[in-house]
Structure formats: C-alpha cells, structure tokens
Amino acid sequence: MADVDNLKSLSGLLNGIAQKAYYNNLEITEELLKNELYSDLSQEEFHTLHEKMKGLLKSIATADMDQAQLEAFLTAQTRKQGGGAVSAEQAAALSKFWKNQRSRIRESLLGQSRWEPTLRGMSWRVDLQTSTSRGQPVSSPVALVELELGRAGEDSEFVCMEFDEVKVNQVLKKMTEIQESIDHIVHHS
Structure with a gap:
C-alpha cells in the first residue's frame, strides 16, 4: 500500500x-x-x-x-x-x-x-496586367500576395504585396539560398 x-x-x-x-x-x-x-x-x-x-x-x-x-x-x-x-x-x-x-x-x-505576430494565413494570385495607370498597353504578369498576421487574442492585420516578374525571380532566388543554407546545416550537424 x-x-x-x-x-x-x-x-x-x-x-x-x-x-x-x-x-x-x-x-x-x-x-x-x-x-x-x-x-x-x-x-x-x-x-x-x-x-x-x-x-x-x-x-x-x-x-x-x-x-x-x-x-x-x-x-x-x-x-x-x-x-x-x-x-x-x-x-x-x-x-x-x-x-x-x-x-x-x-x-x-x-x-x-512562438514569435509574435505569427503568420495566420497567406493567399496569392497572378494577374496579367493589360495596361498601366497611364493607359499604356502592358502584358506582364503580376503576383499579388496577401499575408494575414496576428497576435494571440487580437484581430488579424493584412499585408498586401505586388511583385512583377523581376521581383518574383529575386524572391525565388533568395528562397533557394535560404533552403540551401538550411540543407547545409542539416547535413553537417
């Protein structure tokens, strides 16, 4: 007992x-x-x-x-x-x-x-821009990204970003570099 x-x-x-x-x-x-x-x-x-x-x-x-x-x-x-x-x-x-x-x-x-604020959600789309605000014809794709950020117990904030093809390629290149750094650390630890 x-x-x-x-x-x-x-x-x-x-x-x-x-x-x-x-x-x-x-x-x-x-x-x-x-x-x-x-x-x-x-x-x-x-x-x-x-x-x-x-x-x-x-x-x-x-x-x-x-x-x-x-x-x-x-x-x-x-x-x-x-x-x-x-x-x-x-x-x-x-x-x-x-x-x-x-x-x-x-x-x-x-x-x-967790770090605050946190990413609660993300949405994106690619639009084909047909003209500039001055009416000049353009046919380049534009990526629109919306991030939902928030702290626990608070309403979300939304951040919207617009990327042309050059900026998307720069972001993709930077993401590749980040992934390579992570892979290097993982394989050498």
Whole structure:
C-alpha cells in the first residue's frame, strides 16, 4: 500500500510541476505541493526531490523524448551513483506521466516559444496586367500576395504585396539560398 501511495504522490508532484512550469498555473507552489503530497518530508528533503523531478521533467520535455528515448534516459538515470540516481519507482512514475502528458506539454512549449505576430494565413494570385495607370498597353504578369498576421487574442492585420516578374525571380532566388543554407546545416550537424 505504501508503494501505491508513493506512486500517487510522485504522480501528483509531476502534475504539479507541469501545471506551474508548462500550463502557467501560478496557484501551484512548492509549498503547496509539499503540504499536500509530502507533509512527512522535511523542507530540505522535499526541495531536493522537487528540484530533481523538475530537472528530469525539463530534460524529457526539452528533448520531446519518444518512448524509446525515454526508456534509455530513465535507465541511465537509475544507474547513476549517489544521490542523483532515480529509483525504479520514480522512473515508472516519470514514464507513465510522460506517456499521458507529452502532447499537452509539447503544445504548451510550442505556444510559449512562438514569435509574435505569427503568420495566420497567406493567399496569392497572378494577374496579367493589360495596361498601366497611364493607359499604356502592358502584358506582364503580376503576383499579388496577401499575408494575414496576428497576435494571440487580437484581430488579424493584412499585408498586401505586388511583385512583377523581376521581383518574383529575386524572391525565388533568395528562397533557394535560404533552403540551401538550411540543407547545409542539416547535413553537417
């Protein structure tokens, strides 16, 4: 029965850490978690456990570990020597917690790391311009691009751009250079 209670306490601790760190629940404090889950531990013992679980969870979440990576990580942690080692019980609690919370934590981390404003949408079309504003005949294509930009919780702003054939080719050349840079980094890392 003590193992079941300890597993519930560990699960509660991990949930509390996630609530505070990833879901912005400011009502969750270290003191509240200690009083509710580990009232029998000294403040120092609880703080050590709390920081250990918080650090492990941060490592797991930052790497967005899949099940195989998680198992390898936890196995390595259980084999550590000294006070930093993870018990089999703690490893089981971490594994179960991560299996259930991975997608939510990942979404939260992505939401916290987005640059603002974000691109919400893009539409484009190519028109064939038949005359200039002065009435002179022209038959060159024009690309019209509309970007929808916005911040979370705010109305969108729209930016419209017009590109002639020369500008489209310049943009395509720059995009090719960007892609080549990305490919170079990926293949050499």
